[in-house]
Amino acid sequence: MRKKSRTVRTFGIMVANPKQRMYVLKKYLARKTADMRLFCFTPSEIDWKRKSILGLHHSNWKWVQHRFPFPEVVYNRCYTTKKTTIQRLEAAIGSNKCFNQQNRFDKYEIYKLLSQPLAPYLPETVLYDRETAAQLLGTHKVLYVKPCCGYQGKGVYRVEAKESGEIHMSQHYFLPQLIAADVPHYQAKLDELLGSARYLIQQGIDLQQWNEQVFDIRALVQKDESGVWSVTNVVSRIAHKGCFNTSICAQICLSEEVLRHLYPQEKVDAFLQSIRDISLRAAETVESGTGLHLGELSVDFALDNNERLWIIEVNGKPQKEIYDQFSGHDAVYKRPLEYASYLHTH
Incomplete structure (x- = not known):
């Protein structure tokens, strides 16, 4: 036969x-x-x-x-x-x-979509203009000015109002690249740096650090063989000392490892559960709100010194290389193929 x-x-x-x-x-x-x-x-x-x-x-x-x-x-x-x-x-x-019909997201559009269901986890975010840049600096003291369609921390400026009245502006590192004497000087400098590109202003977070290094928490959310969103893993990029951009990282490890250095296991488990729940909600909201057919995205979180989680951004094309060093990273590459199989039969 x-x-x-x-x-x-x-x-x-x-x-x-x-x-x-x-x-x-x-x-x-x-x-x-x-x-x-x-x-x-x-x-x-x-x-x-x-x-x-x-x-x-x-x-x-x-x-x-x-x-x-x-x-x-x-x-x-x-x-x-x-x-x-x-x-x-x-x-x-x-x-x-x-x-993944479209995977380069406009950060401000995503913020607006998430601001209804996930408002408690979002730092104040507005489109850039010089008046708002001055006003928000008075409110928050630290701001991040980001291109709406940027990636890997490129073109991101950190702005800090000092007690002396000086305003420190930097890229990638906390050390200032430019120092403005007052608000009008700061506004003029920013206008010069940003040009005509679309930028947003985001409230600065008082970041929790590990070993005097900034870290983020990235949840990779992918659709599985049943066509359902699920969290594949949660990793942290640990920035070099003196650096706020986690894309320029000294090391990458599972977020559980970093959190365990800072908190008891019970609290770590609670954080990870919250991260999973919020990430799934974010993925569903982005897909339904944009009307795009998506299969994966990543949600970046920051943790502040008051143990509060903040969504920093959502990426439509997660960097896969950051997962390659982990055992069990197979799922990162398998999931899209499993989802493709699901689409083939449905």
């Missing part, structure tokens, strides 16, 4: 440029199941007329470029605000078959 042949499902991973294809594909190939064919491609490799894609594929121990028919499901890893390619792909392969 002849063996029944197994149906092979083809999934495509879309990346921004050809250099990323092999690097990204390697990560996911190790986690795919036998009935899955994966290939990696860029938007420019789509042939809309022939309904095919020139993608990178691994076959018979070799990396090969192959022309594929449109895949059943597309996992978008392009960091962009444009949705046109995704919309065209969905028109061809079916609605809801591409996930």
Whole structure:
């Protein structure tokens, strides 16, 4: 009796440029199941007329470029605000078959969405203008001025009003890069630094530190094989001494380890449970509020000296490399493939 042949499902991973294809594909190939064919491609490799894609594929121990028919499901890893390619792909392969339709979020738009259900966890955040920049500095003494569509702490300024009346402005590090003598001088300097880009102002948090180092708490939230949001893991990036930007980190560890240095286990468990609950709520709110079809995001928290959790930002394209050093990091790469399988059958 002849063996029944197994149906092979083809999934495509879309990346921004050809250099990323092999690097990204390697990560996911190790986690795919036998009935899955994966290939990696860029938007420019789509042939809309022939309904095919020139993608990178691994076959018979070799990396090969192959022309594929449109895949059943597309996992978008392009960091962009444009949705046109995704919309065209969905028109061809079916609605809801591409996930992470857009993964470069506008921080202010996300803040507005979260401000209803998660208000107690959000620092005061407003769009930048010079009057508000002066007013909020009087209220909070420390502010962060961030580009609405920035990433990895680029273009973020920390502003602190000193007792002397001076205003210290810095990037990445607490040590001032610029010192303004008074508020008008500070306003002029900020206008000069920010130019015409869209920025927001966020209330500064009195950050809890570990070993005199700032740390964040990042919850990775991904959809699973049932199409349901779940928290894959919670890690912390520990900044270098004197640095407030956790993207420039000295080390990465599980948040439980950092919290255990600061609190008894019972309190650590309570923090982690709150982080999971808030992160799931944030993911559901962002997806329903934006109307985007998402499969993963990360929620960054800060913990203040009064043991209060704050949502600092939500990232639509979580950095995967930060998880590679942990045992059990397989789930980080497996989840999107499990979710792609779920989409294939639903």
